[in-house]
Amino acid sequence: xxxxHLQRLYVTEVISSSLFVGxxxxxxxxxxxxxxxxxxxxxxSWVIWNxxxxxxxxxxxxxxxxxxxxxxxxxxxxxxxxxxxxxxxxPGGYLADKIGRRILIVSMTYVISLVYLIMYFATxxxxxxxxxxxxxxxxxxxxxxxxxxxxxxxxxxRGFGFSITSTIPGIANIFAPYxxxxxxxxxxxxxxxxxxxxxxxxxxxxxxxxRLITLxxxxxxENFALNKIGSDIVxxxxxxxxxxxxxxKFLLIGLAFAGIASGLAYLSQLYALNYLAISKEGWAYIxxxxxxxxxxxxxxxxxxxxxxxxxxxxxxxxxxxxxxxFMMAIAPVGERAIRYLFASAILGSIAGAMNxxxxxxxxxxxxxxxxxxxxxAMIGLINTFxxxxxxxxxxxxxxxxxxxxxxxLAAMFSLLAFLVFLRISETLRGKPPTISTR
Numbered sequence: 001x002x003x004x005h006l007q008r009l010y011v012t013e014v015i016s017s018s019l020f021v022g023x024x025x026x027x028x029x030x031x032x033x034x035x036x037x038x039x040x041x042x043x044x045s046w047v048i049w050n051x052x053x054x055x056x057x058x059x060x061x062x063x064x065x066x067x068x069x070x071x072x073x074x075x076x077x078x079x080x081x082x083x084x085x086x087x088x089x090x091p092g093g094y095l096a097d098k099i100g101r102r103i104l105i106v107s108m109t110y111v112i113s114l115v116y117l118i119m120y121f122a123t124x125x126x127x128x129x130x131x132x133x134x135x136x137x138x139x140x141x142x143x144x145x146x147x148x149x150x151x152x153x154x155x156x157x158r159g160f161g162f163s164i165t166s167t168i169p170g171i172a173n174i175f176a177p178y179x180x181x182x183x184x185x186x187x188x189x190x191x192x193x194x195x196x197x198x199x200x201x202x203x204x205x206x207x208x209x210x211r212l213i214t215l216x217x218x219x220x221x222e223n224f225a226l227n228k229i230g231s232d233i234v235x236x237x238x239x240x241x242x243x244x245x246x247x248x249k250f251l252l253i254g255l256a257f258a259g260i261a262s263g264l265a266y267l268s269q270l271y272a273l274n275y276l277a278i279s280k281e282g283w284a285y286i287x288x289x290x291x292x293x294x295x296x297x298x299x300x301x302x303x304x305x306x307x308x309x310x311x312x313x314x315x316x317x318x319x320x321x322x323x324x325x326f327m328m329a330i331a332p333v334g335e336r337a338i339r340y341l342f343a344s345a346i347l348g349s350i351a352g353a354m355n356x357x358x359x360x361x362x363x364x365x366x367x368x369x370x371x372x373x374x375x376x377a378m379i380g381l382i383n384t385f386x387x388x389x390x391x392x393x394x395x396x397x398x399x400x401x402x403x404x405x406x407x408x409l410a411a412m413f414s415l416l417a418f419l420v421f422l423r424i425s426e427t428l429r430g431k432p433p434t435i436s437t438r
Contacts, residue, residue: 002070030041034161035152041214042149045109045207051176052203056196058114058180058287059280061269065194069125075266075395077129085136086384090237092140093377101148102215104141108212113204120197143376150364160302162360170295177287184280220259223406240374247366250423252382254412255359257417258318259383263390264410265325267398275403278338286338297353305358309426310365313358317351322414324348331406365427388434 064074096104115138118131153161183192220423245252272278274285305313324347367375394406 014434027259033154035159035216035218037214037216038148038218039161039164042145043165044214046165047172048210049200049203049207050169051172051179052196054176054198055180055290056193056200056233057181058177058284059184059189059193059269059273059357061267062189062273064125064128064318065270065274066190067122067128068126069128071267071270071396071398072395074270074394075123075391075398077132078127078266079263079391080129081132081136082388084133084389085139085142086381086388088137088140089143089377089380089384093143093374094237096141096144096147096377097219099369099375100217100219101144101151102217103386104144105148105177105215106208106212108141109208110136113201113208116197116201116204120194120201131382142380143374146155146360146363146376148215148218150360150367153364156306160306162298162302162357166298166356167295169300170291173291174288174295176291181284192423237374237378240378243371244367244375244378248379250420251362251366251377254314254318254417254420255379255383256386257384257390257413257420258321260390261321261325261410261413261417263387264394264397264406264413265328266391266394267403267406267419271328271398271403271407272337272341276331276333278335278337278341278342282335282338282341286341286345289342290349293349294353294356297350298357301354302357310362311360311421311424311426313354314362314424315418315421317354317358318414318418319353320347320351322411322418324351325407325411325414329411331403338345338353354435362424362427 011295038118039386061074064077069077092104112135115135118134119128122128122131149161149165180192180196186192187195269283273280273283301313324344327340327344327347331337331344363376363379397406
């Protein structure tokens, strides 16, 4: 798992289930208002679960190193996980549009929570690899998760809505690196991380129950024959691919370059702690600063995205990310590196906060509701395959050409993403094209 994968505003009023049903029964267009039960339910589940997941990841690469993994193996574990996730999203996106979002989200949240228990008992990196594969198969519900959020937000409130689902969990996430530091300092990297994995399991089960209680379906499920799933998937995804490549060509190319940059920089934790030799405390404080910025920035950026548009933040974020990677690449060895890493984290967090709102809003604008599950699955498929290949490459480059080289290459690819994003069209005032997959 990479840094905070998109994490803000305080919700003081929650619409009850009965009011939600009333909206449906009155025949109102749900897309014209926020479906608060879904937004609040998901946000609450992230507040409960995310801090412990993120704490587990704070020293994850060092934990894997202690279990016998080398830098290329650490990168390989992540790459295999990414590839597994990208493949699992294909049936996941199809099922999200066929049987609904809620059932997939709730059931698989329970499964993923139990996978943390498998990791808790792992004694070798091979066990982590197996658990990671199971975890990413279960994550086939991600298109449903993206779709239910987009379905629950009207177009001109999407920047605002996406900022809610990142801001409030972000408040809790600030404490995650400090929690990790406490456990690692007290118990050591291996036992401390194991304790955090157990807590991730327990809080995940609570989060799954919250989702079971609060989430409401946003589409009508369809009847379909199991023996036709294979042929139906091919037909419907073929049409979906045609659509997203027609309306999102430059956005997808830019995302591919950005994904390569992200994959090449995957070993940043190992690079900072083992190669640059900064302290565990220093790394925790860098993470806290990064998460704090991710907390405060999405709300003002959401206003920008809803008023000015999606393109400017997307373009700016790619440029800032390039500078961020470059700062990591030139950091000196020793504690002096902290200043460079802090600067890199600040720029990276600004870029990440912009993208968490602007990219999510742009994708929701361009993908119509009836294919949203499949659309998110295809975007995820492209992105994760690119990231996985870059991660595999990063591990080999790290030990053969030197630890700095992957970050220099990441800066170059992020700059290419910036140049491509200059070609995208503004989506705020555009109407996304629709297709029929029947």
